[in-house]
Amino acid sequence: MKGVELLKKWEGTSCFKFFHSLRYGFQIRQLEGEISDFLRYQMPVNIFLEVKNLIAELTNLRQQYELGSMDESKMNETIFKHVSKLTNDPQQNAIILNQMGADNMFDGALVEVPCNHVGLGMSDFAVGLEKNIWNLKRALLQSEVTVVGVHGMGGLGKTTLALALSNDKDIKDVFQNNIIFITVSESPNLKVILETMWEKIVRRKRPEFQNVEEAHRQLQQQLLRQAKPTLVILDDVWSRANLEKLLFEGVGYKTLVTTRDRSTIPKMTSTQLYELPLLDDGDALSLFCFWAFGQKSIPSTxxxxxxxxxxxxxxxxxxxxxxxxxxxxxxxxxxxxxxxxKLLNGESISDYHKEGLFKCLETSIGVLDEEARECFLDLGSFPEDRKISVDALLDIWVYVRKIEWQDAFVILLELASRNLLNLTSNLRSQAINYGSASELYFSQHDVMRALALDMASRDRIFCRKRLFMPRKEESLPGKWELFKDQAFDAQIVSIHTGTMEEDQWCKMNFCEAEALVLLFSATNYFLPSFLSKMRKLKVLIVFNYGSKRATVKGLPLLSSLAQLKTIRLERLVVPPLQEHSKVLQKLEKVSLSLCEGLGNMSRFNGNQSNLKLPVMLDFNMDHCCDLEELPLGICDMSSAQKWSITNCHLLRKLPDDLGRLSSLRMLRISACLGLKELPASIGKLGKLEYMDISLCECLKELPEEIGQLKKLEELDMRECARLRKLPKSVGGLKSLKHVICDEKIGQQWNRLKSFSATMDLRVEIVEAHFSLDWLDG
Structure with a gap:
């Protein structure tokens, strides 16, 4: 069946699209053993023989090269003569040849474009890499650097960069003929690679190595005896364990490594990492035009x-x-x-687009274990090229995937290390060990999200585990509405629209959904009516990306969601909390960011019973611009372990009964510029391990009761400009291990430390740091 499908693709290819025809021909050739008779009668003889002869000739040339009967320049010249017959356009032949090599159609044969035959050289294919080449040269030629690791997401051109570097004049002048390029790949034969390295570096008959360890040992001994400038390029390395068996030391010996996973490269003083960036607009346009038009600019026509x-x-x-x-x-x-x-909707524009782009990038996903792979696919829930709070993603993994928070965070770091997402932080928080990622944000490249969308949409629409709208639309996709009377199997549903009124929602049956992500850009928004029937829903995320805060209607629908565990609202006008106290009493986590309407909370002090939150574990409020005071009843959270009130600039005081948060392990009261004091009841937080009061500029003193926090391990009090003196009671903080503060307060901590033989304290002095990164949503 695969052969038939490939043949149909080949038959449907325009005669003007020679490369596509040739590409499918190569794929068909790989199945020749199974469908040879079929091909013989269906494929034109001239094309079939052309493909077959070219592959056979390349294989023969490769063997001659490895046996030493043909040098590299002669091999490349012979290859070009064969390829030059493919079309009548030498420039197009050069493009085809380079792309065929990049798509691994030659089974490892060394393929380069001989610059003396056409007006195109390596520099033409390395458009936009000039700055990167210069940076790598500078790193490689530093005497103290022995290993340079180039890392970045799939498709960034790491191999092209490495090849261009190996052909650079300055590099050749330094390393002469001692530049070795080796493709390692995901499942390498290390013994064969080491044998090849011996032959190309030592250049004399190699011993018969019994195993990888012996080959590494003997080659290392040889390299220590011979001192000559040598550059070994290890391309496409997937594993640190494999890399460590291919690294060596020697006078003048250097290694360049390319990898998608930066954790592959060991951190040593002689190692320098280089993250390959995306192309800027000018270079990107030049490269695009090169492949689309055969020139580096847009044609006049x-x-x-x-x-x-x-x-x-x-x-x-x-x-x-x-x-x-x-x-x-x-x-x-x-x-x-x-x-x-199609691109705007995250769709592929052709079979070659899907196979050439998604299949290449999908190899990055193939190395993940099943759990991490599922987590990657969940990234499709969120828009690309936007900073999203890491907490939102972790909520899905914790409540839907049933992954422990610490394990989920490790998966997050793994995806980041493999360049499948980008992590950023405002660098103020050290609290991630306590289960809060409030100060961390992730973003994803359009292409990586498109890959997640493609992989998540390969089942029939009503059978998918995830149902994502890739781009903002004015209403639900027409395809969805065709199945509105049928139950969907999706666990996660993500809907991205503009303004939605109540009558614009159609009746959808998401009976299995456990997470719903609602994304919109509007000032008014009505929650979908089908929300009330999502009986298994555990995670609700409502993000408004408009410039103004949105008024949301339909919140009473939430009262029927008996399984709802966490709700996250961003850039909304929040209605009075007492109206939805029934919902709040069932939630384990509430996160409000950039919201208005919370200024009315202080009016509820006379009716504390409406605000009891008995099962709340995690409570977060960030950039709530009109919040001035918290009601007393809000501290009736006997189960709460994490409390975070940040960037609420009008907040003047904390509730006097703060000490009722008896289970609290982490307290963050950061960047609350109007806060003047901490309540004395803070001393009753007997389980508190981490406290952040950074950037509370009006805070003048700490209460004496703070010395009662016997389990406090970390205190962040940087940029508290008016806080001049520590209370004597801080000497009782025997568990305190780390304090972050400015220089004046740091001197007091250091004096205290010098007088206390039992205090094992690290005092970190930091300078004032001002950032508006949070505005970059």
Whole structure:
């Protein structure tokens, strides 16, 4: 069946799209053993023989090269002569040859474009890499650096960069003929690689190695005896264990490593990491035009605006620029218009786009275990190129995937290390060990989200585990409405719209959904009516990306959600809390960010019973601009372990009964600029391990009762400008291990430490730090 499908794709390929035809021909050739008779009668003899002969010739040339009967330049010249017969356009042949090599169609044969035969050289294929090449040269040529690790997400052009570097004149002048390029890959034969390294570096008959360990030991001994500048490029390394068996020391010996996972590269003083960035707009356009038009600029006959719109959807990723540009090469402008619309909706524009881009990137997902893979696919719930609180993602993993918070956080770090998402922080919080990621944000590249969307949508729509809207639309997708009378199996549903009124929602049956992410940009929004029937819902996330806070209606629908565990609201006008006290009493976690309407909370002090939150574990309020005072009843959270009130600039005081939070382990009262004092009852927080009062500029003193916090291990009190003196009672903080503060308060802590033989305290002095990164939503 696979062979039949490939043949149909080949038959449907335009005669002007030679590369696509050849590409499918290569794939068919790989199945020759199974479908040889079928091919013989269905595929034109000239094309079939052309493909077959080219592969056979490449294999023969590779063998001659490895046996030493042909040098590299002669092999490349012979390869080019064969490829030059593919079309009548030498420039197009050069493009085809390079792309065939990049797509691994030659089974490891060394393929380069001989610059003396066409007007295109390595520099033409390495568009936009000049700055990166210069940075890598500078790193490699430092005497103290022996290993340079180039890391970045799949498709960034790490291999192209490494190849360009190996052909750089300055590098060749230093290392002469001692530049060795080795593709390691995901499942390498280390013994064979080490044997190859011996032959190319030592250049004499190698011993018969019994195993990898012996090969590594003997090669290391040899390298210590011979001192000559040598550069070994280890491309596409997936495992640190494999890499460590391929690293060596020697006078003048250097290693360049390319990898998708930065944790692969060991951290040593002689190691320098280089994160390969995305291309800027100018270089991205040049590379896109190179593959789409065979030149580095937009042709005068082209629709400039449309070209730039399509190119912009590649978001500076070289592989996307190459694949999408190649897919549109020679196509009429209606095809370009269609491609633009599909890209905006996260769809593939052709089979080559899906296979050339998604299949390449999907190898990054294949190395993840099943749990981490599922977590990656959940990233499709959130929009690309936006900073999203890590807490929102972890809520899904904890409550839907049933992963412990610490394990979920480890998975988050793994995905980040593999460049499958980006992590950023305002660097103020050290609280992540206590289960809060409030100061951490993640974002994802468009292409990585498109991959998650593609992988998550391979089942029939009503059978998918995840149902995502990839882009904002004015209403629900028409495909969804076709199945509105059928129950969906999706565990996670993500809906991205504009303003939604009550009558705009159709009746959908998401009976299995455990997480609902509602994304919109509007000033008014009505919650979907089907929400009340989502009986298994545990996680509700409502994000408004408009410039103004939105008024949300339909909140009474939440009262029927008996399983709801966590709710996260962002940039909304929050209604009076007492109206929804029934819902609040069942929640374990509430997070409110950039919300208004909380200024009315102080009016509830006379009716504490309405605000009892008996099962609340985690309570978060951030940038709630009109919050002035918290009601007494809000501290009736006997189970709460984490409490975070941050960036609420009008907050003047904390409740006097704060000490009722008897289970609290983490307390963050950060950047509350109007806060003047802490309540004396804070001393009753007997289980508190971490406290953050940073950036509370009006805080003048700490209460004596703070010395009663016998389990307090970490205290962040940086940038408390008016806090001049510590209370004597802090000497009783015997568990305190780490204090972060400014220099004046730090001197007091250090004196206290010097007088206390039992205090094992690290005092970290920090300078004032001002940032508006939180505005970059």
């Amino acid at each position: 082209a629709n400039e605006h449309l070209v730039k719109q399509v190119q912009a959807q590649c978001k500076g990723l070289p592989l996307a620029l190459k694949v999408i540009g190649s897919s549109l090469h020679g196509e009429p402008w209606p095809v370009w218009e269609s491609a633009k619309k």
